[in-house]
Amino acid sequence: MWGREKMIDHASISVCDLELSDVFYQNVLAPLGLLRLVDRETAIGFGKSYPEFWLNLRVDMLSVEGNSGNHICLRAPTNEAVIAFYNIAISHGGRCDGAPGERQAAVTTYFGAFIRDLDGNKIEAVCFPRMDAS
Secondary structure, X not given: OOOOOOOOOOEEEEEXXXXXXXXXXXXXXXXXXXXEEEEOOOEEEEEOOOEEEEEEEOOOOOOOOOOOOOOEEEEXXXXXXXXHHHHHHHHOOOEEEEEEEEEEOOOOEEEEEXXXXXXXXXXXXXXXXXXXXX
């Protein structure tokens, strides 16, 4: 059955300006191979063949607090894609929350970068070169 291998089907974040966030994420997610697949009045879905990452309009929301503990991690095909994700985010008004580099995870090292989007949402791009090569 399609999609059964996934633990999580999709994730959503809230944004206060859907149009501005749409432009930001179309650029930021492109190096990860994610495209805008669904465009609704109050939501936009990104993915490769299925919308797995959603932007939901919440016009009255406040910026996400820096210590909320929430973040979304998206897989990147290469270290170069992680770097492009980060650089594009910064050039489009995002903030650094961890520059691209190698990090230690629970079971292996990985290459990742963390950004804060226009609303303060923490988004990570990650590549596991050793695991992805096998």
